[in-house]
């Protein structure tokens with residue numbers, strides 16, 4: 001069967017959602033797709049928001065999204081993109097080749113990558129010129145167990161689903177709890193505060209300037225970029241932003257969001273960003289301590305970070321040793337452009353990847369319905 005590939009447009013949202021439904025992934029609202037399409041970095045580059053596969057009759061047969069971000073390096077603006085939500089239906093079997101080679105051949109990027117491949121898609125990327133990267137950590141995810149009982153219940157539900165899927169087919173949300181809806185007040189360690197001011201002249205803007213001045217490749221964390229991220233209309237709970245300050249200056253920050261992978265997974269507190277100035281050794285441990293101290297009262301069964309760089313692993317220190325090691329299939333692959341400044345100066349976090357836009361938000365409406 002002839003399969004063709006073309007850039008998506010705003011009339012394709014229904015077809016893209018149908019493909020997500022087909023593989024059991026969360027769908028976006030119309031406003032959510034429109035928000036993603038209006039990603040300022042993508043518009044600046046003039047890149048497609050994704051590509052659709054079509055069969056000979058013009059019916060949708062697959063999709064991949066294209067999440068473009070601005071990066072900064074030594075005073076220059078660069079662009080990088082991650083493919084996300086790659087789906088190929090059985091009738092287009094093998095057509096991931098078309099999607100990935102199209103994604104990889106778009107111009108103007110210092111890096112084409114995915115840091116969120118699942119075990120099924122992980123082997124695909126190296127067929128098309130992408131390499132497993134970062135060398136030491138491309139297969140590593142870290143998690144800290146917060147609520148052992150909820151983790152056990154989640155395992156039981158997974159086992160039931162594996163043996164008798166009909167019992168869980170009703171898509172009834174399990175493992176919700178009232179803390180998701182009404183978390184206790186936060187308890188924060190010395191130096192850590194909740195970050196609310198994302199104005200262009202805020203203390204956070206000063207942190208962003210200091211981060212850029214360090215000479216590494218950093219994904220755009222300007223106040224404007226964070227405001228755009230937080231405006232995702234499909235978020236059900238506002239992500240938690242924490243700042244680590246010394247002498248009234250922000251020296252590190254973290255962003256974490258509650259997610260629930262599917263109706264039978266327990267809620268997780270997922271770290272989307274964790275970054276600090278190079279000479280601030282206390283920031284990452286203090287921000288992590290804050291997340292560990294509050295994850296339970298926010299309703300999480302685990303605290304998790306789904307990708308780590310060697311640099312972050314070093315900064316986590318003993319905290320990394322206390323984590324459970326998840327993953328293992330190699331979820332990170334990259335193809336660097338020929339003039340890329342070099343892998344040594346880029347230490348991506350989940351912020352650089354698609355986690356912030358792909359994780360399934362906790363269905364808060366379902367929490368309210370079950371509490372009623």
Ligand SMILES: CC(C)(COP(=O)(O)OP(=O)(O)OC[C@H]1O[C@@H](n2cnc3c(N)ncnc32)[C@H](O)[C@@H]1OP(=O)(O)O)[C@@H](O)C(=O)NCCC(=O)NCCS
Pocket residue numbers: 023085086087088089092093094095096097116117118120121124
């Ligand atoms: C992961 C996924 C995108 C891969 O799609 P794909 O393009 O069909 O994958 P492959 O290229 O490996 O092809 C599948 C098989 O068809 C074979 N194939 C390749 N080209 C073919 C062709 N023209 N005709 C028939 N078969 C073909 C491949 O050799 C492969 O065989 P194998 O399973 O024995 O190795 C698809 O399985 C999918 O949508 N899965 C669900 C969603 C998902 O998990 N996505 C990953 C998100 S991170």
